[in-house]
Amino acid sequence: MAANIIETSGLTRSYGDICALKPLDLRVAEGEWLSVMGHSGSGKSTLLNIMGGLDRPSGGSLRVGEEDLLALTEDGLARFRRDYVGIIFQQHHLVPYLSAVENVMLAQYFHSVPDEAEARSALERVGLGHRLKNRPGELSGGEQQRVCIARAIINSPKLLLGDEPTGNLDHKSTLMIMELLRELRAEERFTVIMVTHNQEVATWGDRTIYLDDGVLVREERNEQGES
């Protein structure tokens, strides 16, 4: 079995009285595709954000790769995010006044230097070679999500996080996105952690964990994902 890219122990996150994440021990293997399920408010996003360095835990320990995330400063976390993590949101969150290729270049800009040719080929890889100059408003939901994926993978992250990336998409678009992610993972060998409401989407992963009220209640291996 491969080394663990993520290890948490006793990881908690509380908002005042609300305990969004109860002490959680979790290991994610390098290259694994982990699906996270649970009903609304169960702490899925909280967990994902903490692992992506977007939020800080209230307690416990969290190691991602070589980094002890609790020890990082704010700018240290920013550097961690740009070097290590690609994130795909349910709401896309593209900059509305930038074209598709510029949105991808934005991530390059914060990471190192923008390279338009590279950004273009990333969009070609997600099947958007013909929509480079379009603004997000001119793209369909599925297309916007592809731009997000291109942006997420442009800096070759070790960790790809998705917070219900297909939540707003129809069945057909969902399948296309999942297929695309699977292909990209095969090439880039990044680790995927994907929060979803959709049982079928979850089965694309190697393993699914179930959260309930901030507690990991169940986990299972998926046969389909292994294939």
Place this chain on the structure above:
Amino acid sequence: MLFRILKNSFLKRPKAVFLVFLSIAMGAAVATAFLGIAGEVSHKMALELRSYGANILLEPAAVEGGGVLHEEDLPKIKTVFWKYNITGFTPYLFGVAEISSGTKRERGVVTGTWFNKQLEVEGEAPTVQGIKVIAPWWDLRGRWPEAADEAIVGAALAKRLGTAVGKELVTTVGGRSRRFRVAGIVTTGGFEEEQLFAPLVTVQELLQKQGKVSRVLVSALTVPMDDFGRKDPAGMNKDDYEKWYCTAYVTSVAKNVEEVMAGSRAKPIWQIASAEGALLKKLNGVMIFLTILALGSAATAVSTSLMASMAERSSEIALMKAVGADRFQISSIFLGETLIISIAGGIIGYLIGDRLGVFISRTVFNSTIISPLWLFPTAIISALVVALAGSVAPLRRALLIEPVRVLKG
């Protein structure tokens, strides 16, 4: 890339950008206009203040009795280094005489002076000198003397003698008598009301002091005293002395005049000189205060509009942070934006403010100003200061945005 972000963000939100631009341009315009006319205002004010009395007194250097000054030296006052700062001067020759009008008589001071004398100095433009120039506040009933036997009588003296404009007086000194026609009665509120003023030449004859003068009052435009000005020039090295001499302190102008009047000692009249200095300092203070106030309100306006656009852009900022922008990168985008706007605002503000300054000095002071070279960089710097000051709060807010809260799905 930064350029693309900035360009697009400008094009996307022209209204917000324009608002910020407008605030900065207005601040820079007001600062430019104020600072541009500040010099002119101070100058006009100083000129105005000169009408409140002479600020330099020239006396004979010899302490006891005997010392006198010489009338022939007077024109030299218009040739000294600081001649253009000397707005006027007048000589005085004092003597005690018996003054009689009809049956009434008393001993009093007779003063020989210039009233409004046309002074021609070789190589210089002709000027008018005398009491009329140096003491414009004199409240004169009647008119200024024109002939050698016309005089002005102080109001108190005139009352005691029961004389009036048009009547005659006789003054007697050592057996010599001189008859005067009263041209005017003067009220000043001071010791002048006790004296009789007559043309210098006439009084010199009366007192048998031809060509002599007892003191000279000089009115000069000066700069407020500072610590350097208060130093004793006697103890200065050559460079310092030169700097002191070439600064229009009341003391250095006094020194200047003293040098051309043989046997004289010049003293600043401190009540006047220091009151004037204090007033000019206050005036400058007010101008600077108003400028800062204008810049401050511009900065507030910038802050408000940036704050509003920051709220609008919070998801954009959150996203930038989420994909890994650190505080420095976020700051450089926003400061880059304000920098560009502020340079544009500074240039436009300068152009407007410069015109405004010219307009103000033409309508208010009736004079044409040439804006100093430092005004342009000052306008740009004020625009930058306004922009930076206005950016502090919005930028803080941007840096405090937590991506997870904003991007919550």
